[in-house]
Amino acid sequence: MTFIIGALAFWIGAWWANVVLSARPATLTVRIAVPILFGITVLVVWEGLVRGLDVPGVILPPPTAIAAAFARSLDILWVDFVQTVLKGALSGYAIGCGSAILTAILIDRSQFLTRGLLPVGNFLAALPIVGTAPIFVMWFGFGWQSKAAVVVAIVFFPMLVNMVQGLASTEPMQRDMMKTYNASYWQTLLKLRLHAAMPFAFNGLKICTTFALIGAIVAEFFGSPIYGMGFRISTEVGRLALDVVWAEIAVAALAGSLFYGLVALSEKRVTFWHPSNRT
């Protein structure tokens, strides 16, 4: 009972603190402190309710148990991370996005291909492509190669659509100016159009970070060696070791945020000229 009351008291106290804080001018400290306080509140209430109500660990383990499992199985988590994120997701992401960008540059030269591929690409980008996972597992085996292949299939079309839009985003005035400079196709591409395409390209790259992780994890549900995040999640769920599952999900969340953060950071570097980055 004390746990429940303590959790609720903490909740009310933190909420009151947040209301007071958010009423003040939004300095950087306030903008960081408020969401962090909220996150801590969620963890404290979770811990208090699980302990206070005696929720069994096979339904919802408390955060401290998850942290303990995390610390206990660091070596397993690292092996899974290498297998799924570094080998499966990252290699697939690089191949898929890279080939989509090249394809976009190639088809951009032909009006006919662009008009044909764009609707098809838009259609394919909205499809549940994770469903191809069993097929790729059958073709490329249980190793990370099949996961990378699923990731390539998932990221290719969203990236292609964004890149084609980006290449088309230059203004007539800018293209005219390149023409008055007697710039060749390649010069126009390298000095004007690729730069103009970058905000769109990064939009695609950011969406694809999440897709890549999802693809790599879900593909492991269809068959994998005896390590990997998707494998670990599905087998540990079967053994009802939910603290390990939550630790694995924490790794997935950290990897996803880190991956997204890195892409967002390089976006800021590359598209420093874009209005949304000027302050």
Add this chain to the structure above:
Amino acid sequence: MAIGALMRSLLPVAAVVAAIISVWYALAVQMNSDWALDRAGQNGIELSFGALVKNTMSQDRPLLPAPHQVAVELWETTVEKKITSKRSLVHHGLITLSATVFGFAIGTALGILLAVGIIHSRAMNMSIMPWAIASQAVPILALAPMIIVVLYSIGVSGLLPKATISAYLSFFPVVVGMVSGFRSPDPMQFDLLKTYAANPWQAFWKLRVPASMPYLFTSLKVGIAASLVGAIVGELPTGAVAGLGARLLAGSYYGQTIQIWSALISAATLAALLVGSIGIAQRLTLRRMGMLR
């Protein structure tokens, strides 16, 4: 003129689709020929090229089924089978569809409610929004097997666990989209309502809600696609009982590639129908509201 415009957009699409199908056929011949040659070699038969191509198009468990094999399977399992049959794709599709739509409805409703809370409370906005945005970068789908098993162990099974995953996946896109939608009116428009002495309730219904409609439909499209993926993945850990995800898993267990491909194409059709119907609702609504020319 209309026909000319139609040809201009239809012809390239048709050409691309035709190219995809012919590449598919070529790949099918190439990938399935190993098995065909193996069998022929064991039986001491020399296959002519024509016989080889014919063989690769009609295997029972080809590495890559030819498009027409998938089409035949689709026809047999949708039109010719009774809907109540366990082998009918319509039956499985409806199971997946119900979980998708149910979860999508819950997720959207909760998402809109939270967005309303966020725009009216500064504290909520500052505490929740960063997490809602960050959650977009997190592979939430990884939670699916656990949600299914945990809900099953406390006695909830059937539609609800899958719908929970669908709801969860469609929730965050709707929150983020609707918050920007509710905030999209100009300060000038809010000022105008203030001069009319409108209260926040009236400002919400007469200004914020209509202004948010384009954002609503955009996030609904993202949400329903995510819901469908959620429902399909949610069907995997239930041990391949029913639904399109279960068809995929059963097909991959038993090497029934034609079954996998037909389940995949039904899932794709379902996605296209769902996104398309939201697109139609969007056009109708926005035209009615005068937001579309």
